[in-house]
Amino acid sequence: MEVKGIYIKGVKNEEFKDTEYLQKYYVEELQQNGSNIVIGALDDLLNWGRSNSLWPLTFATSCCGIEFMCVGAARFDFARFGFEVTRSSPRQADVIVVAGTIVYKMAPVLKRLYDQMAEPKYVIAMGSCAISGGPFCESYHVAKGVQEIIPVDVFVPGCPPRPESLLYGMMQLQRKVKLDRFLESAQKSKKRRKEAVREIRENDGKLK
Amino acid sequence: MELKEKILKRLPDAGFEDAQYPTVTVEPDKLHELASMLCREEGYDFLVSLTGVDWGDSLGVVYHLARSGNPLDMIVLKTATADKEHPQLFSVTDLWETANLNEREAYGLLGINFINHPDMRRLFLNEKWKGFPLRKDYDASPENNPLSIESEPFSDKLRSLSFTTQGDIIEKEKELFGKEEYVVNIGPQHPSTHGVLHFRVSLDGELIRKVDPNLGYIHRGIEKMCESMTYPQMLHLTDRLDYLSAHINRHALCSCIEKAVEIEVSERVEYIRTMMDELQRIASHLLGWSAMCMDMGALTAFIYGMRDREKIIDIFQDTCGARLIMNYNVIGGVMYDLHPDFQKKVKEFIPYMRKIMKEYHQIFTGNVIADERMKSIGILSKEQAVSYGVTGPSGRASGFSCDVRKHRPYAAYGKIKFNEVLREEGDTFARYMVRLDEILESLNILEQLVDHIPEGPYQAKTKPIIRIPEGEYFQSVEAARGLFGVYICSKGDKSPYRLKFRSPGLSLVSIVDLISRNEKIADLIAIGGSLDYVVPDIDR
Numbered sequence: 001m002e003v004k005g006i007y008i009k010g011v012k013n014e015e016f017k018d019t020e021y022l023q024k025y026y027v028e029e030l031q032q033n034g035s036n037i038v039i040g041a042l043d044d045l046l047n048w049g050r051s052n053s054l055w056p057l058t059f060a061t062s063c064c065g066i067e068f069m070c071v072g073a074a075r076f077d078f079a080r081f082g083f084e085v086t087r088s089s090p091r092q093a094d095v096i097v098v099a100g101t102i103v104y105k106m107a108p109v110l111k112r113l114y115d116q117m118a119e120p121k122y123v124i125a126m127g128s129c130a131i132s133g134g135p136f137c138e139s140y141h142v143a144k145g146v147q148e149i150i151p152v153d154v155f156v157p158g159c160p161p162r163p164e165s166l167l168y169g170m171m172q173l174q175r176k177v178k179l180d181r182f183l184e185s186a187q188k189s190k191k192r193r194k195e196a197v198r199e200i201r202e203n204d205g206k207l208k
Numbered sequence: 209m210e211l212k213e214k215i216l217k218r219l220p221d222a223g224f225e226d227a228q229y230p231t232v233t234v235e236p237d238k239l240h241e242l243a244s245m246l247c248r249e250e251g252y253d254f255l256v257s258l259t260g261v262d263w264g265d266s267l268g269v270v271y272h273l274a275r276s277g278n279p280l281d282m283i284v285l286k287t288a289t290a291d292k293e294h295p296q297l298f299s300v301t302d303l304w305e306t307a308n309l310n311e312r313e314a315y316g317l318l319g320i321n322f323i324n325h326p327d328m329r330r331l332f333l334n335e336k337w338k339g340f341p342l343r344k345d346y347d348a349s350p351e352n353n354p355l356s357i358e359s360e361p362f363s364d365k366l367r368s369l370s371f372t373t374q375g376d377i378i379e380k381e382k383e384l385f386g387k388e389e390y391v392v393n394i395g396p397q398h399p400s401t402h403g404v405l406h407f408r409v410s411l412d413g414e415l416i417r418k419v420d421p422n423l424g425y426i427h428r429g430i431e432k433m434c435e436s437m438t439y440p441q442m443l444h445l446t447d448r449l450d451y452l453s454a455h456i457n458r459h460a461l462c463s464c465i466e467k468a469v470e471i472e473v474s475e476r477v478e479y480i481r482t483m484m485d486e487l488q489r490i491a492s493h494l495l496g497w498s499a500m501c502m503d504m505g506a507l508t509a510f511i512y513g514m515r516d517r518e519k520i521i522d523i524f525q526d527t528c529g530a531r532l533i534m535n536y537n538v539i540g541g542v543m544y545d546l547h548p549d550f551q552k553k554v555k556e557f558i559p560y561m562r563k564i565m566k567e568y569h570q571i572f573t574g575n576v577i578a579d580e581r582m583k584s585i586g587i588l589s590k591e592q593a594v595s596y597g598v599t600g601p602s603g604r605a606s607g608f609s610c611d612v613r614k615h616r617p618y619a620a621y622g623k624i625k626f627n628e629v630l631r632e633e634g635d636t637f638a639r640y641m642v643r644l645d646e647i648l649e650s651l652n653i654l655e656q657l658v659d660h661i662p663e664g665p666y667q668a669k670t671k672p673i674i675r676i677p678e679g680e681y682f683q684s685v686e687a688a689r690g691l692f693g694v695y696i697c698s699k700g701d702k703s704p705y706r707l708k709f710r711s712p713g714l715s716l717v718s719i720v721d722l723i724s725r726n727e728k729i730a731d732l733i734a735i736g737g738s739l740d741y742v743v744p745d746i747d748r
Contacts, residue, residue: 103426111357
């Protein structure tokens, strides 16, 4: 099976590249474990809503921030794809677009912002500075990529990336969200927790 | 030279050099005397740039001074101390207020202590940072300063050094904020700080008592990186300083290098550069206007401004192939020739923009709420603007005539007629209006140039390896936010010994405390919007 059946408005499925990750970690796992028909359907419904209303955090440190603003403004307008509004508070945001260089002094702030966001949360590393330090990777004060600080879902290369490529990266994130098994994994972890508790109790009994 | 005799009469030991600008070298204990003579008696009331340099066996500071009447009639002061363990120089904060943040920068990056400076904290780096990056023997290995995701507490102790009556140096400490004060954080992640700027604001009810800017959240160490790069390599870093005036920054560095190695650029290149600079200025002012209006609650204005900025970006894109970071100027010319559609598109753009400017004024300028929030708020006087080194639209709104294009025309600015937009009020509204009027003035410049671009080569031939002859060079241009200067100190190598960017933004941030005191906290946002600083330009 391929990564298919993910409908993104306006773009054909074949036009997306870089699907190896989704194939490996989402589709193959789903095929191995299967899915409960009711919960799976509910998950699809949830994901449809979630992926079409991913609200980014207003967060930019340097040049890429201006391109991020352009994507939000008249010509490119990411509201067309459901990124609707940028939120200034991390409590209300679903995705943080790390637009620009992250330096050592900023790293704790970025980590705190990420921690303040409510689950489920996603990260897009925009531009070569956020990916690897970019033109400043020789510097004494620049973090060599934002993945050293927070986990990243999508990397968008460029210095700065054009608005089209940021939109593509955001759509890739939508595809990822659409393959999430949100309720199912919650149920599984509940099951796992129950098992773990039972195991501990049994062990406790043995110890006594 | 008359001034030389005056200085020699007062300080017979002073050394003179006739470099690009007259240069005076003095011993550190005589510096303050000379500086105060130049400032108070000779009218050098504008400190253009203050650069800390590690000369190898000594640590020194280079001051570029100018008269506010003619900001480019410059004189250079130099001093150095041989004590590298505990380097101490005298502060000039009492003469020029702009020295305050610049000396803190020199302290943070080079470890020079300034006696009588009221606030010796590191400007960009954390207090615990090991070593001083701009020193030549700095150990940059990451083990010394590992990446940490733990927040460090801020140092609120203002350390100051001063002399006792016996001549000993004593250290005093003062708390930044008293225990009774109510302090609010604005930033570093705040949409109205235009980047990652951090203000700590002490409030009394709604009124601002004190603002402490905390910088360095985007300090990338560009100046240190330049010391290990060749001249063509370092060009691309200038675009990323003030990314909204990318062309202009790069123009400054290119023309500084061209002057130093005596490369003649053709007239066509001068015209192309001038036109690109003006287009860039319009784009930058448009974004500044949009962001300011958005900060004050007018989202429609933001959408309008960004829409029209895209038209300029289209012109850039045709010729340079990029939207924001153009990498267009190179040493000896420009990267590519103009696109065949360039003139046509510029000619279409000029009347369009003139028409749309009226709409801008209708939508926002006359608005009652906007007027209430802008008029007589955040007033900066002309004397303060000069002392704090505030240039660009913000300085001109206070009546400080500081337009480099006018005072020392570079590129094609000498061949055209344009007015310097000046206002007297110095409040938020004046800064707002100067910016909008400058867009019209830039359109006039474009109109005069667009039909007369001369034929010629777009790039001069340069040597494959560019070496700048030994010496010091300073070149300034009028960037969208003020005087942008490049100081190169070369030892004849293919990379500079020390390179400093004089950023207009640092002065803009230094006046936030001054002009927002006793204003309401909501007005701080409007004041910040009207100053229109770009943080990566400040932090470098």
